[in-house]
Amino acid sequence: MSTAWKTWRHAVKLDPDRPITKELLREIGQTGTDAILLGGTQGITFEKSHRLYTLVREAVPHLPVWQEVSKRTAIVPGVDGYGIPVVLNAGSTEWLIGHHMQAVCEYGALIPWHKVVVEGYLVLNGDAAVAKATEAKTGLSAEEAAAYAVAGERLFGMNTIYIEYSGSYGDVQTVMEIRRSTNAHLVYGGGIDSYEKGAEMGEWADTIVVGNALYERGIEAVYETVRAVK
Amino acid sequence: MSTAWKTWRHAVKLDPDRPITKELLREIGQTGTDAILLGGTQGITFEKSHRLYTLVREAVPHLPVWQEVSKRTAIVPGVDGYGIPVVLNAGSTEWLIGHHMQAVCEYGALIPWHKVVVEGYLVLNGDAAVAKATEAKTGLSAEEAAAYAVAGERLFGMNTIYIEYSGSYGDVQTVMEIRRSTNAHLVYGGGIDSYEKGAEMGEWADTIVVGNALYERGIEAVYETVRAVK
Numbered sequence: 001m002s003t004a005w006k007t008w009r010h011a012v013k014l015d016p017d018r019p020i021t022k023e024l025l026r027e028i029g030q031t032g033t034d035a036i037l038l039g040g041t042q043g044i045t046f047e048k049s050h051r052l053y054t055l056v057r058e059a060v061p062h063l064p065v066w067q068e069v070s071k072r073t074a075i076v077p078g079v080d081g082y083g084i085p086v087v088l089n090a091g092s093t094e095w096l097i098g099h100h101m102q103a104v105c106e107y108g109a110l111i112p113w114h115k116v117v118v119e120g121y122l123v124l125n126g127d128a129a130v131a132k133a134t135e136a137k138t139g140l141s142a143e144e145a146a147a148y149a150v151a152g153e154r155l156f157g158m159n160t161i162y163i164e165y166s167g168s169y170g171d172v173q174t175v176m177e178i179r180r181s182t183n184a185h186l187v188y189g190g191g192i193d194s195y196e197k198g199a200e201m202g203e204w205a206d207t208i209v210v211g212n213a214l215y216e217r218g219i220e221a222v223y224e225t226v227r228a229v230k
Numbered sequence: 231m232s233t234a235w236k237t238w239r240h241a242v243k244l245d246p247d248r249p250i251t252k253e254l255l256r257e258i259g260q261t262g263t264d265a266i267l268l269g270g271t272q273g274i275t276f277e278k279s280h281r282l283y284t285l286v287r288e289a290v291p292h293l294p295v296w297q298e299v300s301k302r303t304a305i306v307p308g309v310d311g312y313g314i315p316v317v318l319n320a321g322s323t324e325w326l327i328g329h330h331m332q333a334v335c336e337y338g339a340l341i342p343w344h345k346v347v348v349e350g351y352l353v354l355n356g357d358a359a360v361a362k363a364t365e366a367k368t369g370l371s372a373e374e375a376a377a378y379a380v381a382g383e384r385l386f387g388m389n390t391i392y393i394e395y396s397g398s399y400g401d402v403q404t405v406m407e408i409r410r411s412t413n414a415h416l417v418y419g420g421g422i423d424s425y426e427k428g429a430e431m432g433e434w435a436d437t438i439v440v441g442n443a444l445y446e447r448g449i450e451a452v453y454e455t456v457r458a459v460k
Contacts, residue, residue: 086385088327096326097318097381104377104384111384118385147334151327154334154341155316155348157387 004064004081005117005160005185005207008034009229012222013068013189013211016052017043022059027219029060032226036060037083037209038076039068041129041166049074068119070130072103081115086156088120088148091135119162120152124174125190128166142177153184163205165190167212169197172204179204193221198228234294234311235347235390235415235437238264239459240428242452243298243419243441246282247273252289257449259290262456266290267313267439268306269298271359271396279304298349302333311345316386318350318378321365349392350382354404355420358396372407383414393435395420397442399427402434409434423451428458 010033014020017040028036036056038049049067053076056065067076068083075082087095104111122145123131126138140148145163152158161184163175169191179186188205192198193213202208208229213221240263244250247270258266266286268279279297283306286295297306298313305312317325334341352375353361356368370378375393382388391414393405399421409416418435422428423443432438438459443451 084385088331090323093320093323093326096323097378097385100381100385101318101374101377104380105373108377113384116384143335144331147331147338148327150334150338151330154343154346155314155327155330155386 003117003159004035004066005187008207009202010226011035011037011207011209012214013037013039013209014052014056015040015211015215016045016048016074018215020052020055022055024219025056025059028214028222029063031219031222032230033063033210033222034207035064035066037066037068038079039070039083041070041133044071044074046074046076049076053079072099072106081117082112083117083119083162085119085121085162086152086158087123087134087136088152089122089124089137089140089145091137095134117160118156118158119160119187120149120156120158120184121162121164122148122178123164123166124170125165125168127168128164130164130166140174142171142174145174146177146181149178149182149184153182158184160185160187162187162189167191170201172200175201175204192225193217195224195228198225202229233347233389234265234296235417238437239432240456241265241267241437241439242444243267243269243439244282244286245270245441245445246275246278246304248445250282250285252285254449255286255289258444258452259293261449261452262460263293263440263452265294265296267296267298268309269300269313271300271363274301274304276304276306279306283309302329302336311347312342313347313349313392315349315351315392316382316388317353317364317366318382319352319354319367319370319375321367325364347390348386348388349390349417350379350386350388350414351392351394352378352408353394353396354400355395355398357398358394360394360396370404372401372404375404376407376411379408379412379414383412388414390415390417392417392419397421400431402430405431405434422455423447425454425458428455432459
């Protein structure tokens, strides 16, 4: 299993369902970010994912490009690695093991496990599309969120926990409590659109992920948040 | 995490809800079995579990005694280790992670992780009490059962997969398919009450577990099945 996350302090998440220019991608490559993640929840298809991957590879050949797999029909060959989400606080078994078991049935020995990182997701913004899709049990206390992270680390051997507040800026107390409870590599994503927020979450998380802010504020959000954690 | 299972070829599972004499326990200690597991699904209390543990410890001091934790209020201090079931084909999230997360909330740093083995359970007899309690998705094809085992091993880092047919003798094709698909330590339990069945399942499983047969056929079932795998 890959340990790629460990070397990343900052990553940019690009949504295959949103248009982006080669010029903007080239600029992202200049900001000092460590990796490009391809991932989203809605409107994800193989065509869109592959088109974005090709564009990214051409524009920023020096950065690792990973796909966050949310739909097994959209898996793109050739990326440097795959993040496989296991939603620890999912409301049904599908996002804990169901889709994964189906993927093993379909692809079996073809799965390149050495290019896979299993990510223990905590989906904590109840309004996000990913929370609805996974029926996530949001509204957890900081202790409950941390207990899910510990269960992911200790029971499921996960070395990467992804705190996902997608679409909103998260609760710092909760992130701190998770940090206190686990030695896993902590990834934080959600609402980071400024130096201050990048610095605040970056104090507790090992990697911060900037996604929406790029589309909403532009390249300056990436420059600022890179500066905040490096 | 403990690797105790690796050294066991045969184990006897005792049900805290069923009476047993010290004489019978002493005889079990003479059969050549490698370990005693304490576990059951119905009527499990701390008092019954603790009473059985004390009796076993006195009667067979030379054998390891492990508790299969099915109820967190019944956890017995002092046992050599704890098997924590994660039911891979559970129908709800409770037996995949819910109870475990609650236990972390309650016990936190008190949990002796070095005495814990996480067991990826496949509950395959739909008529068993454990299948009803966990709403297990039984009636799987051999390939689906094996895919759950692979998901347990690869995604959840489990090194022990427990094929549980409790109350019935399992499907040999399914056990073979799981064996073909995974390098995890395979435990088989269910319906082993003779030399022949012990030998058959023992060909594919690393450890066979004898439970009900002891209560139904007596000590001879333990002697025969030990002979079958040693």
